[in-house]
């Protein structure tokens with residue numbers, strides 16, 4: 001995701017807000033910073049016991 | 054936001070509006086760290102719920118250190134109120150006073166620092182603290198009706214228009230983290246700063262142009278700040294508290 005030209009901090013925060021809202025979870029600042037790829041997002045969500053494919 | 058036991062920083066909290074604001078926050082059991090550069094205006098208080106930190110908030114290193122001190126004392130920062138400022142009147146060019154023909158660059162810089170840079174720096178440090186600790190906090194910025202472009206106030210109007218623009222930007226950038234950012238634009242308020250910046254004649258004229266026919270009070274500004282803090286759906290806007298005055 002970091003390589004994608006359209007990706008920026010604001011879009012990242014909007015994605016985080018959407019993930020928090022949809023899964024009804026709260027992410028820590030460290031987790032937010034680490035969420036830089038789809039794989040990392042999935043891995044963090046799994047750790048929070050969210051079912052992801 | 055429920056205010057009891059929250060921690061707030063009021064930059065410029067030793068000023069006229071700042072003092073009214075600090076008193077109102079204390080009435081709601083908010084612990085308050087006052088950051089102000091003026092040692093003369095340090096409030097004499099026995100209130101253990103107020104910490105006074107002398108700092109120039111327009112200096113990055115000083116602002117960072119003062120906010121770190123405040124955050125350590127408060128535990129966490131839930132609220133930042135940017136109330137530092139300097140009201141200044143000076144025409145761009147003067148056709149009547151040859152000795153002061155052009156707007157001074159020094160006064161431009163002083164006014165921009167107090168009103169715009171101090172707001173930028175305090176918000177920068179506090180937003181970082183709120184984001185790192187996932188605090189769904191509130192930042193309130195003091196603007197002015199002069200942001201619309203008040204003749205005779207180039208630097209002050211520019212600084213306050215900048216404050217309103219930053220408010221809109223930050224509400225969008227920080228909103229996804231649950232942080233709200235709001236500006237309040239007072240009209241002419243009955244404070245020392247107003248009387249120092251404007252002649253009594255000019256003030257009389259402003260009162261005449263204000264539909265409610267009077268100056269506002271610092272208490273009326275403070276109560277608006279409390280309203281903004283307590284209402285969790287206000288963000289990104291500028292609330293005018295001006296007796297109906299249109300600049």
Ligand SMILES: NC(=O)c1ccc[n+]([C@@H]2O[C@H](COP(=O)([O-])OP(=O)(O)OC[C@H]3O[C@@H](n4cnc5c(N)ncnc54)[C@H](O)[C@@H]3O)[C@@H](O)[C@H]2O)c1
Pocket residue numbers: 064065066067068069070071088089090091094108109110111112135136137138139140166167168171195196197198238239240241242243244245246247
């Ligand atoms: N009084 C009015 O009529 C009026 C109207 C519209 C907007 N405002 C705004 O409301 C705010 C408060 O106004 P006030 O009337 O209480 O003014 P004030 O001059 O009484 O208070 C301002 C305070 O900010 C402090 N300050 C200035 N620069 C600073 C810096 N770099 N670092 C730390 N502290 C700094 C000053 O020491 C002072 O204590 C200001 O932003 C002002 O522009 C006031």
